Amino acid sequence: xxxxxxxxxxxxxxxxxxxxxxxxxxxxxxxxxxxxxxxxxxxxxxxxxxxxxxxxxxxxxxxxxxxxxxxxxxxxxxxxxxxxxxxxxxxxxxxxxxxxxxxxxxxxxxxxxxxxxxxxxxxxxxxxxxxxxxxx
Amino acid sequence: xxxxxxxxxxxxxxxxxxxxxxxxxxxxxxxxxxxxxxxxxxxxxxxxxxxxxxxxxxxxxxxxxxxxxxxxxxxxxxxxxxxxxxxxxxxxxxxxxxxxxxxxxxxxxxxxxxxxxxxxxxxxxxxxxxxxxxxxxxxxxxxxxxxxxxxxxxxxxxxxxxxxxxxxxxxxxxxxxxxxxxxxxxxxxxxxxxxxxxxxxxxxxxxxxxxxxxxxxxxxxxxxxxxxxxxxxxxxxxxxxxxxxxxxxxxxxxxxxxxxxxxxxxxxxxxxxxxxxxxxxxxxxxxxxxxxxxxxxxxxxxxxxxxxxxxxxxxxxxxxxxxxxxxxxxxxxxxxxxxxxxxxxxxxxxxxxxxxxxxxxxxxxxxxxxxxxxxxxxxxxxxxxxxxxxxxxxxxxxxxxxxxxxxxxxxxxxxxxxxxxxxxxxxxxxxxxxxxxxxxxxxxxxxxxxxxxxxxxxxxxxxxxxxxxxxxxxxxxxxxxxxxxxxxxxxxxxxxxxxxxxxxxxxxxxxxxxxxxxxxxxxxxxxxxxxxxxxxxxxxxxxxxxxxxxxxxxxxxxxxxxxxxxxxxxxxxxxxxxxxxxxxxxxxxxxxxxxxxxxxxxxxxxxxxxxxxxxxxxxxxxxxxxxxxxxxxxxxxxxxxxxxxxxxxxxxxxxxxxxxxxxxxxxxxxxxxxxxxxxxxxxxxxxxxxxxxxxxxxxxxxxxxxxxxxxxxxxxxxxxxxxxxxxxxxxxxxxxxxxxxxxxxxxx
Numbered sequence: 070x071x072x073x074x075x076x077x078x079x080x081x082x083x084x085x086x087x088x089x090x091x092x093x094x095x096x097x098x099x100x101x102x103x104x105x106x107x108x109x110x111x112x113x114x115x116x117x118x119x120x121x122x123x124x125x126x127x128x129x130x131x132x133x134x135x136x137x138x139x140x141x142x143x144x145x146x147x148x149x150x151x152x153x154x155x156x157x158x159x160x161x162x163x164x165x166x167x168x169x170x171x172x173x174x175x176x177x178x179x180x181x182x183x184x185x186x187x188x189x190x191x192x193x194x195x196x197x198x199x200x201x202x203x204x205x
Numbered sequence: 206x207x208x209x210x211x212x213x214x215x216x217x218x219x220x221x222x223x224x225x226x227x228x229x230x231x232x233x234x235x236x237x238x239x240x241x242x243x244x245x246x247x248x249x250x251x252x253x254x255x256x257x258x259x260x261x262x263x264x265x266x267x268x269x270x271x272x273x274x275x276x277x278x279x280x281x282x283x284x285x286x287x288x289x290x291x292x293x294x295x296x297x298x299x300x301x302x303x304x305x306x307x308x309x310x311x312x313x314x315x316x317x318x319x320x321x322x323x324x325x326x327x328x329x330x331x332x333x334x335x336x337x338x339x340x341x342x343x344x345x346x347x348x349x350x351x352x353x354x355x356x357x358x359x360x361x362x363x364x365x366x367x368x369x370x371x372x373x374x375x376x377x378x379x380x381x382x383x384x385x386x387x388x389x390x391x392x393x394x395x396x397x398x399x400x401x402x403x404x405x406x407x408x409x410x411x412x413x414x415x416x417x418x419x420x421x422x423x424x425x426x427x428x429x430x431x432x433x434x435x436x437x438x439x440x441x442x443x444x445x446x447x448x449x450x451x452x453x454x455x456x457x458x459x460x461x462x463x464x465x466x467x468x469x470x471x472x473x474x475x476x477x478x479x480x481x482x483x484x485x486x487x488x489x490x491x492x493x494x495x496x497x498x499x500x501x502x503x504x505x506x507x508x509x510x511x512x513x514x515x516x517x518x519x520x521x522x523x524x525x526x527x528x529x530x531x532x533x534x535x536x537x538x539x540x541x542x543x544x545x546x547x548x549x550x551x552x553x554x555x556x557x558x559x560x561x562x563x564x565x566x567x568x569x570x571x572x573x574x575x576x577x578x579x580x581x582x583x584x585x586x587x588x589x590x591x592x593x594x595x596x597x598x599x600x601x602x603x604x605x606x607x608x609x610x611x612x613x614x615x616x617x618x619x620x621x622x623x624x625x626x627x628x629x630x631x632x633x634x635x636x637x638x639x640x641x642x643x644x645x646x647x648x649x650x651x652x653x654x655x656x657x658x659x660x661x662x663x664x665x666x667x668x669x670x671x672x673x674x675x676x677x678x679x680x681x682x683x684x685x686x687x688x689x690x691x692x693x694x695x696x697x698x699x700x701x702x703x704x705x706x707x708x709x710x711x712x713x714x715x716x717x718x719x720x721x722x723x724x725x726x727x728x729x730x731x732x733x734x735x736x737x738x739x740x741x742x743x744x745x746x747x748x749x750x751x752x753x754x755x756x757x758x759x760x761x762x763x764x765x766x767x768x769x770x771x772x773x774x775x776x777x778x779x780x781x782x783x784x785x786x787x788x789x790x791x792x793x794x795x796x797x798x799x800x801x802x803x804x805x806x807x808x809x810x811x812x813x814x815x816x817x818x819x820x821x822x823x824x825x826x827x828x829x830x831x832x833x834x835x836x837x838x839x840x841x842x843x844x845x846x847x848x849x850x851x852x853x854x855x856x857x858x859x860x861x862x863x864x865x866x867x868x869x870x871x872x873x874x875x876x877x878x879x880x881x882x883x884x885x886x887x888x889x890x891x892x893x894x895x896x897x898x899x900x901x902x903x904x905x906x907x908x909x910x911x912x913x914x915x916x917x918x919x920x921x922x923x924x925x926x927x928x929x930x931x932x933x934x935x936x937x938x939x940x941x942x943x944x945x946x947x948x949x950x951x952x953x
């Protein structure tokens with residue numbers, strides 16, 4: 070088992086970087102005002118979330134660790150699509166097949182294996198509890 | 206028909222605020238029961254091959270949406286056997302046993318079913334629950350959250366109020382909308398405001414879930430709180446979510462580096478008509494296991510907007526504390542309610558607050574209204590801007606850190622101007638409808654939005670829509686602030702963005718200090734283990750909390766009672782015993798010298814004139830002596846009586862306290878005593894002189910009537926103590942009484 074990253078990462082992780090790959094130390098005020106920074110320089114990286122998940126697990130919080138791992142998977146999903154995915158998971162928004170397709174997309178396109186498993190489980194529960202979109 | 210007579214007392218009580226409340230008896234079938242519905246299941250848990258097959262009396266085939274989620278994620282199966290086998294009373298006792306580490310209790314709590322958790326809490330009274338909360342609270346340092354909104358949704362006022370809230374110490378500020386489309390601009394104004402007030406304050410904007418996520422992605426908010434969960438399937442679905450969609454949303458926020466807390470609270474299911482006959486606390490326990498199962502770092506609970514419902518029921522306030530404790534036991538950050546208007550009664554609302562204030566929670570309020578009620582778009586806060594001084598005094602009284610600190614008016618004005626001007630600069634740079642200097646001036650000094658000019662809401666809404674649709678983000682705001690010469694605020698806003706990249710504040714109970722250092726369950730874990738441990742309010746923080754601007758130096762209390770000694774009073778040798786039918790006025794050691802005025806502000810000479818006039822009006826002579834060996838009013842009076850030819854003496858202290866007494870009475874007995882010196886007027890002193898003279902003549906006057914001033918002692922006790930101390934400083938133990946010549950003749 071790897072070492073637990075030293076919290077807080079902002080102070081202790083020399084390898085900390087943004088989703089863009091920019092080093093944390095290079096996210097500076099000067100870079101911001103010169104126009105050098107882009108939106109991805111202020112987005113969290115999947116790797117960082119996985120480190121935070123390790124910290125959560127070490128603190129005895131497996132559920133939070135699982136959430137952070139799902140979050141790590143979702144970092145690559147574009148904003149608009151993320152909003153749409155959430156909406157599909159709300160009650161009576163999607164058919165069973167739509168949810169299965171969503172899971173498939175998460176898994177194959179974004180490599181979001183855990184989130185895909187979670188969505189498949191939701192599809193089954195929704196089917197059993199009558200929470201799928203009603204056919205008109 | 207004869208009507209029953211009414212009790213005047215009952216009629217008076219009917220008018221009290223407490224009788225504006227609604228009270229109802231329990232009705233379990235309708236969900237109107239706080240902790241003890243007969244329909245609540247007995248705790249049970251069966252696990253088969255690592256799978257929950259029975260939960261609280263229900264077998265797997267009958268699991269609803271909530272049961273399934275809890276069975277899959279809400280319970281740590283490795284701790285379940287031990288937890289379920291441990292008697293509820295034993296776990297309750299572990300909760301308040303300082304020798305049992307919080308982690309041990311938490312491990313067992315993680316293995317409990319909802320019904321088992323409720324069984325534990327049922328063993329406890331509120332005092333025990335408070336002890337449990339002090340121990341189980343996640344973050345060591347308590348904190349507080351503010352609500353900042355206004356009816357006009359005026360950006361300058363939002364920014365000014367947010368800046369002041371940050372200065373007052375709130376670690377989080379939540380806003381919301383009156384008109385939903387204003388959300389992006391409201392969130393922007395509050396972000397700019399708090400980062401002007403103190404770097405590192407977290408902000409959120411309570412709106413519909415999808416819009417909330419958009420605001421967070423855009424960088425306008427740094428946390429979300431209104432992810433509501435419910436304890437029954439029907440309520441959850443009526444809330445347009447499921448545990449799965451909420452869990453997905455939780456992960457979605459985290460994927461953008463944004464902190465999330467869920468929301469639940471007793472009474473919501475009953476209010477939505479889907480309580481399924483269960484007690485409020487049992488349903489809340491289910492909510493909390495869903496919250497934990499979804500991997501949320503924390504919860505806003507404590508009935509929240511439903512608070513009036515449990516408070517209508519017996520034991521409701523206890524149940525609300527119970528739900529805070531349950532969440533803390535589970536290791537969730539707790540923002541512990543006290544937000545929505547819960548009572549008409551100041552006594553009742555404050556008493557309820559103590560249950561969270563004294564033990565301390567991660568956020569004592571999940572929204573202290575930092576604005577007046579009329580501007581609170583959450584529906585009016587239980588505590589609001591008008592109560593800020595009360596709150597500061599409560600902290601000072603009990604040496605408790607409630608997350609706030611007193612501030613000076615000039616500092617408030619400065620910080621409000623900074624916040625308002627910063628949002629003005631951002632509006633200018635982003636080409637939003639301008640904020641005028643007149644609007645800034647109004648926002649700086651405003652108490653509420655009536656003090657602000659109206660803005661063209663249509664134009665603001667158009668700007669809000671365009672801003673939301675644009676790709677403007679946090680970096681756009683940083684550059685706008687820089688363009689307006691607000692680099693310090695710009696750096697703070699950028700740092701909020703950097704912290705998203707690090708993700709340290711995704712952990713339970715995370716806040717930032719003024720240097721953007723994260724404080725969470727990981728690096729600021731509550732280590733309370735009895736007296737002398739855990740968070741203590743001391744050092745500079747305690748100095749800051751006690752430094753209310755209203756507190757004066759002790760010296761200021763008596764400064765205006767000193768001055769040039771009375772010119773018409775002169776000492777004339779040792780006092781002699783008289784033989785005439787006279788009245789002797791004995792004055793205490795500081796009279797007319799070290800002190801020259803009574804506590805009521807009367808000149809000592811004027812007081813003597815009044816008493817002597819009264820004596821003269823009865824045809825007698827008054828003689829004045831100064832008593833040096835004591836400052837006690839009764840003792841001074843007895844010396845005067847002893848020296849008086851008639852045996853009637855008056856004792857008069859410098860602060861004005863007066864006694865009429867007679868030679869031979871027991872030391873603490875008297876004819877008339879006037880202990881409430883602030884109420885004494887010159888007319889009353891004259892009457893006292895007059896009565897003393899009538900006693901001297903052997904008459905039986907009716908005692909002088911002084912109205913009781915109930916608050917005199919309350920207002921003046923410090924001054925009284927300090928004046929008496931000054932008087933006592935003048936005591937000369939060995940010096941006999943001295944005759945005083947008073948250069949004055951009565952005009953009758």
